[in-house]
Amino acid sequence: MNWVPEVASNLASKVDAVIWFITVISLVFFILISIFLVYFAIRYRRRQENEETPYITGSHVLETIWTIIPSILLIVIFVYGFVVYKDMRTPPEDSLEVTVIGRQWLWQFKYNNGKTTLNELYIPEGRPIKLVMTSEDVLHSFFVPAFRVKQDLVGGMYTYLWFTPTKTGTYELYCTEYCGTGHSTMLGKVIVMSPQEYEKWEKGEEEKAVASLPPAELGKQLYTQRGCNACHSIDGSSLVGPTWKGLYGHEVVLQDGTKVTADENYIREAILEPQAKMVKGFGPVMPSFKGVISDDEISDLIAYIKTLK
Amino acid sequence: MANHTIAETITIPYLEEKGLLSWLTSTDHKRISIMYLLSISTFFVLAGISALLLRFELLMPGKTIVDAHTYNVLFTFHGAVMVFLFIVPGLAASFGNFLIPLMIGARDVAFPRLNLMSYWIYLLGALIILISLSKPADTGWTFYTPYSIRTGTDVILLTFGIFVLGFSSILTGLNFIVTIHKLRAPGMTWHRLPLFIWASYATAILQVLATPVIAISLLLLIAERVFGIGFFDPAKGGDPILFQHFFWFYSHPAVYIMIIPAMGVISEVIPVFSRKPIFGYKAIAYSSLAIALISFFVWAHHMFVSGMSEVAATIFSFLTFLVAIPTAIKVFNWTATLYKGSIDLKSPMLYALSFIFLFTIGGLTGVFLGALAADVHLHDTYFVVAHMHYVMIGGTIMGFFAALHFWYPKMTGKMFNEKVAKIAWAFVFIGFNVTFFPQFILGTQGMPRRYADYPPQFHSLNELSSIGSWILGIGMFVMAINLLRGLFNGEKAPQNPFNSLSLEWQVPSPPPHENFEEIPHVTDWTYGYGKKSA
Numbered sequence: 001m002n003w004v005p006e007v008a009s010n011l012a013s014k015v016d017a018v019i020w021f022i023t024v025i026s027l028v029f030f031i032l033i034s035i036f037l038v039y040f041a042i043r044y045r046r047r048q049e050n051e052e053t054p055y056i057t058g059s060h061v062l063e064t065i066w067t068i069i070p071s072i073l074l075i076v077i078f079v080y081g082f083v084v085y086k087d088m089r090t091p092p093e094d095s096l097e098v099t100v101i102g103r104q105w106l107w108q109f110k111y112n113n114g115k116t117t118l119n120e121l122y123i124p125e126g127r128p129i130k131l132v133m134t135s136e137d138v139l140h141s142f143f144v145p146a147f148r149v150k151q152d153l154v155g156g157m158y159t160y161l162w163f164t165p166t167k168t169g170t171y172e173l174y175c176t177e178y179c180g181t182g183h184s185t186m187l188g189k190v191i192v193m194s195p196q197e198y199e200k201w202e203k204g205e206e207e208k209a210v211a212s213l214p215p216a217e218l219g220k221q222l223y224t225q226r227g228c229n230a231c232h233s234i235d236g237s238s239l240v241g242p243t244w245k246g247l248y249g250h251e252v253v254l255q256d257g258t259k260v261t262a263d264e265n266y267i268r269e270a271i272l273e274p275q276a277k278m279v280k281g282f283g284p285v286m287p288s289f290k291g292v293i294s295d296d297e298i299s300d301l302i303a304y305i306k307t308l309k
Numbered sequence: 310m311a312n313h314t315i316a317e318t319i320t321i322p323y324l325e326e327k328g329l330l331s332w333l334t335s336t337d338h339k340r341i342s343i344m345y346l347l348s349i350s351t352f353f354v355l356a357g358i359s360a361l362l363l364r365f366e367l368l369m370p371g372k373t374i375v376d377a378h379t380y381n382v383l384f385t386f387h388g389a390v391m392v393f394l395f396i397v398p399g400l401a402a403s404f405g406n407f408l409i410p411l412m413i414g415a416r417d418v419a420f421p422r423l424n425l426m427s428y429w430i431y432l433l434g435a436l437i438i439l440i441s442l443s444k445p446a447d448t449g450w451t452f453y454t455p456y457s458i459r460t461g462t463d464v465i466l467l468t469f470g471i472f473v474l475g476f477s478s479i480l481t482g483l484n485f486i487v488t489i490h491k492l493r494a495p496g497m498t499w500h501r502l503p504l505f506i507w508a509s510y511a512t513a514i515l516q517v518l519a520t521p522v523i524a525i526s527l528l529l530l531i532a533e534r535v536f537g538i539g540f541f542d543p544a545k546g547g548d549p550i551l552f553q554h555f556f557w558f559y560s561h562p563a564v565y566i567m568i569i570p571a572m573g574v575i576s577e578v579i580p581v582f583s584r585k586p587i588f589g590y591k592a593i594a595y596s597s598l599a600i601a602l603i604s605f606f607v608w609a610h611h612m613f614v615s616g617m618s619e620v621a622a623t624i625f626s627f628l629t630f631l632v633a634i635p636t637a638i639k640v641f642n643w644t645a646t647l648y649k650g651s652i653d654l655k656s657p658m659l660y661a662l663s664f665i666f667l668f669t670i671g672g673l674t675g676v677f678l679g680a681l682a683a684d685v686h687l688h689d690t691y692f693v694v695a696h697m698h699y700v701m702i703g704g705t706i707m708g709f710f711a712a713l714h715f716w717y718p719k720m721t722g723k724m725f726n727e728k729v730a731k732i733a734w735a736f737v738f739i740g741f742n743v744t745f746f747p748q749f750i751l752g753t754q755g756m757p758r759r760y761a762d763y764p765p766q767f768h769s770l771n772e773l774s775s776i777g778s779w780i781l782g783i784g785m786f787v788m789a790i791n792l793l794r795g796l797f798n799g800e801k802a803p804q805n806p807f808n809s810l811s812l813e814w815q816v817p818s819p820p821p822h823e824n825f826e827e828i829p830h831v832t833d834w835t836y837g838y839g840k841k842s843a
Contacts, residue, residue: 005755018682019753024366026673033644037662040647041654044583047691051651053839058589060643066641073677074630081680087484088685089619138456141614141689145755147637152615154550155455156543159616172443172764176689178449180456181378184760239377269803274752283461 008171008192009147010161014084016148021080025073058249062282082099088149091162098123102133102153103287104228105182107173113202118226119188119291121173123165124198130162134210136287144190152177165192180285181240185230217235219304222297231286234308242279253280267302317828319813322722322819332780336421337822341428342407343720349395349403349528356390357785359383364744364778366505372761380761382462388450393471394435395423396705397563399574400570402431402481404712405509409485411813412503414494414831416823419487427480434474441466449759451560452540454552458533465534468527475524478566482516485509494812497832503811503835504593508573515562515604522557547675550615553638553645555783556606565604567596568700569746575661578711579643581809582658583650586836596635621683627680636672640665656730660711663738667703670697674749689759692752698745709786710737711782717792718806721736722819723799729791736784743777793824811835 007013022239062140099110109117123129133142135153142161144149151161192203213221223229231240250269251259255278262268263264269276271293273288293301323339333339363383366373375383406424410417418424444463448456457464489510493502529540530552539545541552546691578586587593609617609625643665674696677683688692718724747770750760756767763771805814812831816824 002754003750005394014763015682015686017350018680019686022680022683026676030669032672033640034666036644037647037665040644041649041652041662044647044650044652046584046651046653053318053584053651054649055586055837055841056588057586058592058648059645061593062645063589063642064637067638070637071634074633077680078627078630079675081626081682081684083682085619085622085626085681085685088682138459139453141472141687141754143757150614150685150688154543156548157616164342166376172755174755174757178381178453178456178759179461181381181447183381184377184757184762187764196822237372237376 005145006167006171007146008167009144009149009165011084011088011163012146012148012166014087015277018084022077025077029070042044055291088161091130091160092128095128096123097130097132097154100131100133100153100185101136101177102142102175103136104138104285105144105175105186105230106218107175107186107188108187113200115204116292117204119173121188122198123190123191124191124195124199125168125192126195127163127166128162130160133159133161138179139177140175140179140186143174144171144177145174146171146209147190150176165190168192168194182230186227193197202309215300215303216307217304218297219300219302222301223304224294226293226297226301228301238281241282244305247308248302254278255280264302267305268298271298271301276303310822312668314570319820319821319823322817324819324824325720327544334425334830335828336417336425338406338417338421338424339720340821341424342405343408344428345398345431347404348435349398350662352390352394352435354789355447356395356490359387359390359497359523361778363387366761368775369772372762377761378447379391381449381759382445384759385449386442389446389467389471391439391701392450392563392567393474394438396632396701397478398431398474399567399705400574400709400712401485401509401512401566402477404505404574404716405481405485405512405570407716408505408813409509410487410492410594411816411820411824412811412835413489413497414505414812414825415492416800416825416828418484419491419554420484422613423480426482427477427484430473430477430480432654434470434477437466437470437494451556452527452530452552453556454530454547454549455695457530458542464649465531468530469593472531474491475520476517478626479520482520485513485518486517488691489513493829494831496810498831500591501595501831501834502594503573504576504587504590504597505570505573507594508569508597511601512566512569514598515566515601517564519559519566519605522555523563526559526728527557529555529698536743550612550617553612553615554609558605558612561608561611562601562604564700565600567705567838568708569600571599571664571712574708574712574715575643575664577738577811578657578661578715579646579807580836580838581715581807581811582653582655582661583647584653584808584838585646585648585650587642587644587840588648590834590836592638593642595798600632603628603635607632610679610684613681614688615712626679626681626684627650630676633672633676633679640669640672653807655714656708656727656734657711657807659731659734659738660707660714663734664704664707664711665706667699667741669795671699671701671703674699678802687752689757690752691748691756695745695748695752696756702741702745713792715807716813718802719818719820721796722802722817723795723800724802725791725795725799729787733784733788733791736780736787738780738784740777740781740784744774745777746783747771747774747777810837 020194086128101108107119110138114191117236133153135155140153147163149163151159173190175186233239233243236243247262252262275284323337326372366375390481441463446462446464446467533540534537538549540548541547596672610629613622804818
């Protein structure tokens with residue numbers, strides 16, 4: 001079993017060292033206490049009713065020792081934790097900056113080249129990355145266990161964190177500040193690429209290769225990439241929002257009791273202006289995707305929804 | 310009692326009078342204690358059942374029994390009810406009420422009618438919280454803004470209920486402070502007081518000083534929701550982090566409101582069942598006060614990654630380590646008390662020893678969370694969930710169970726079945742560890758808390774944890790049945806079945822109204838066990 005997640009950033013091994021250091025000290029104390037507890041409980045177990053016991057009320061020497069030793073150790077732990085923390089809070093000047101926007105319940109990443117991605121953060125290996133983060137609604141928290149970094153995203157202010165990814169691969173990103181019904185579906189991926197691959201991605205060459213897929217397939221990918229799956233199921237169950245199963249071409253009942261048919265225009269409007277025609281029984285929680293996803297992508301999503309009979 | 314003289318009432322055991330009304334209007338601290346005990350136990354069962362449901366949902370990845378929203382409602386209910394209706398009033402209101410006058414040699418608390426009013430206020434607060442369940446809140450017990458401002462669920466009633474409960478807590482604290490200052494029997498000097506009294510005193514100070522802060526914070530939150538004022542909502546220029554400061558300014562000291570009385574219980578049980586004086590009386594007594602004092606200055610250690618400044622994080626990390634020191638001293642002193650004792654492993658002692666063992670794990674894992682770099686990784690993961698339950702169940706609830714089994718004969722006048730009690734203890738101890746130890750590993754591996762669903766790599770440890778919750782549940786069920794059976798079938802309890810020197814054991818079981826025929830004159834401390842060698 002792995003006690004700690006994969007080590008995939010420059011900070012990870014430093015944080016692990018702090019954790020192991022405290023673990024060792026804690027184990028020493030824990031084992032000592034346990035041994036004494038068990039030994040005393042057995043050794044001095046009451047064997048007959050009227051056993052005599054000595055009148056011992058304390059020992060200044062012992063009490064001083066077990067005040068001073070833990071105090072020293074605790075201060076050492078504090079300093080060690082602080083030293084590594086200081087590192088974690090000091091991004092190098094030449095860091096590559098990416099803007100992170102959290103909202104219920106997806107992650108949006110904005111890159112310097114004008115690209116925007118949802119729920120997938122693309123970064124190059126070996127270069128310090130600084131994430132400048134904010135929230136559009138409630139609190140969220142950016143946590144990638146493999147990097148040992150975590151920072152809350154707070155509306156009305158920017159917070160940051162930094163790390164240097166040390167291994168290419170795909171890593172899990174969790175939201176760790178409770179943010180409502182979709183909290184446990186606010187998941188993302190961090191894709192660490194080699195510098196060459198990253199350069200290619202930055203120039204947008206990757207996307208063309210993807211475009212050759214049929215629209216419904218692309219829509220299926222978008223369903224998870226854009227975080228639709230946080231609120232809309234494809235199996236008929238109701239999550240935060242209505243299911244997509246059997247949606248297309250069928251009537252939906254709106255909040256005011258009127259009925260509309262879910263055609264292409266209805267779905268498009270629901271994505272861009274979610275509160276315009278609210279389905280009965282659901283709250284006004286969906287954010288607008290205007291400016292976040294393209295017309296092409298909307299078409300792909302509609303194509304995908306059509307397949308969900 | 311106004312119409313009777315003490316000479317008349319002293320012959321009537323406090324449990325004698327029957328009828329609901331006679332209970333609800335009684336100002337006898339012992340009757341009020343029993344009413345608290347029954348009320349908090351009811352809420353403990355309700356919140357415990359919600360915990361079993363939560364663990365059942367987490368048995369497998371994907372939806373098992375409830376959807377995400379219901380899951381969120383359940384953990385909010387579990388947290389809010391456990392904290393505000395069970396564990397904060399908890400030992401202080403139930404055992405504190407019963408024991409403080411008896412232990413210091415008084416006939417009642419200083420303000421008996423105020424004491425009864427505190428209980429009514431508690432009931433009122435509980436009622437409001439129950440009404441809020443018609444549209445149950447989904448904010449978590451921490452009510453973090455701005456989510457708590459925006460959710461459509463009934464946050465207002467729930468927080469208003471907690472606001473009302475606060476008054477109960479403040480008035481109880483006030484009552485105990487005055488009682489301990491003014492009603493000690495002749496000769497019961499501060500340094501002769503049982504350590505449970507010291508612990509209750511420290512707790513009462515916290516209740517009086519810290520509770521107004523949560524009351525104001527919750528009022529501001531309610532005002533924010535009703536009038537849209539903009540204290541905490543960034544959309545209106547407010548600061549969500551400010552709410553966290555307000556919230557933890559109470560809720561961290563509240564952790565000690567929950568744990569210090571349990572420490573007091575342990576300090577009573579261990580000397581009796583090892584027949585030894587408590588080791589380092591003064592250190593334990595004053596460390597309760599030290600913990601209470603320092604606990605006011607560590608609140609922001611819940612907020613290292615909140616967006617608060619690094620300077621603040623560093624200062625609060627340092628202060629957090631300070632609070633560990635008096636806590637460590639207590640653990641060492643309890644352990645040293647066992648040395649050369651005559652240790653009787655009866656059920657109260659088993660729970661007390663479990664407390665030391667489990668609370669040590671809870672305390673040591675707190676050191677990880679106090680260290681800045683480690684906390685960044687572990688914060689808001691299952692590591693925190695495990696740590697918090699090792700302190701609250703491993704600490705407070707083990708102390709609560711120790712108290713239940715220790716003072717049961719005194720409170721009820723009956724004995725329970727000791728063998729069954731030990732079997733229940735074994736289930737509780739094993740079940741607890743199987744439930745919560747895997748969560749330390751889950752958290753270190755990165756599983757976030759408050760997740761209705763989790764990625765498949767966390768499955769096996771979650772499954773183990775859920776199985777543990779069933780063992781724990783069975784243990785508590787057996788314990789409850791055993792204690793209830795004792796009420797009806799139990800043997801009559803002698804006055805002092807465990808040979809304690811403390812004053813509450815020198816009166817009949819159950820004690821009469823007014824407690825003492827004559828107020829005792831105290832000539833020695835409570836822990837004079839063992840033979841003074843020449």
